[in-house]
């Protein structure tokens with residue numbers, strides 16, 4: 001279904017084929033994916049699906065369109081709200097069609113071109129394949145891909161927009177997913193105070209921010225590592241199991257008991273805006289998260305070794321003052337340019 005068709009030539013063939021409905025004057029320029037100088041190379045193979053003006057616009061329209069759900073009202077953007085770094089603000093776990101409640105907290109959508117696995121458990125390893133999960137999940141959009149395609153084919157605008165984006169006629173699932181990816185890979189959050197500091201631009205951390213940064217380096221950055229603040233691994237950070245959901249995390253994907261209760265190490269970029277926290281949204285504030293790291297952890301066979309102390313106790317040691325300093329640092333990770341970037345907003 002994905003990646004097995006060859007009609008992905010990004011617009012260049014519009015002129016020399018028979019599809020005369022496409023006006024030749026519709027230009028479709030390549031977009032420039034600007035990679036901040038402090039970022040690693042993208043993991044997404046841009047050459048396979050280079051974002052273009054029309055592909056991006058189509059992806060954006062699809063992202064904000066309830067047609068992708070069975071009830072016609074739940075769009076991707078319903079759960080992924082830009083000003084909260086595309087999370088479902090205030091929703092502990094997200095709500096889908098008919099108010100059905102899922103089991104996980106909506107993840108931020110940012111820097112997806114640099115990610116390695118998607119969803120809290122890494123259920124998708126290719127961005128183009130990820131949207132199949134929300135579209136077909138019963139408690140999210142509860143729709144079949146074939147129904148979505150039928151609705152798009154019957155629409156008066158979509159067939160034209162698909163043709164403009166991909167150069168020939170055809171509303172296909174591959175193109176739908178490619179357009180969604182074109183929209184999503186352009187979402188680069190890389191202009192926070194922290195980024196500017198990393199790039200040596202003229203910003204200075206306050207005393208508290210700087211102290212928080214050192215504590216972060218020492219106690220958090222082994223997992224929340226590097227510029228993207230994730231080492232892309234799956235780990236158990238000691239959350240008590242929630243009996244209601246009994247979420248086994250990565251084990252759901254690999255089937256291996258060694259992966260029991262392991263979840264993707266999330267980036268902490270824009271973390272001040274993405275509350276509530278953790279895969280099930282159990283913590284309301286950053287202070288709650290830090291209190292958990294010092295006092296709330298539970299032991300289990302897969303608990304990450306980094307949380308086991310020499311004296312047999314578990315958890316991190318962080319004083320109250322240090323917690324305040326850590327929070328001051330975490331707030332330097334907010335990129336307001338990204339949160340307010342008109343290119344991504346619905347209206």
Ligand code: HEC
Pocket residue numbers: 063068074075076077078079080094095096097102104105106107108109112115117118119120121130131134135139140141180
């Ligand atoms: C009902 C709410 C809801 C809707 C609608 C929804 N999502 Fe999500 N999204 C989530 C949740 C919850 C997760 C985490 C899922 C998990 O870990 O199982 C998620 C995860 C993701 C991720 C993974 C991010 C990462 O860093 O790993 C991507 C990408 C994504 N969604 C894109 C989309 C797209 C595209 C659509 C529309 C086709 C969509 N979502 C519709 C709630 C939603």
Ligand code: HEC
Pocket residue numbers: 216219220221222223224234235236237239263264265266267268271274276277278279280286289293304306307316326
């Ligand atoms: C051993 C690896 C590891 C270390 C060390 C670690 N974390 Fe985490 N962190 C994780 C994992 C894994 C998750 C996701 C857990 C989940 O949701 O089930 C997480 C989640 C979080 C979240 C919630 C993110 C969100 O999007 O909901 C915050 C905030 C956080 N960590 C902050 C910190 C801070 C601050 C430190 C240092 C004091 C730290 N972490 C140390 C692995 C780690």
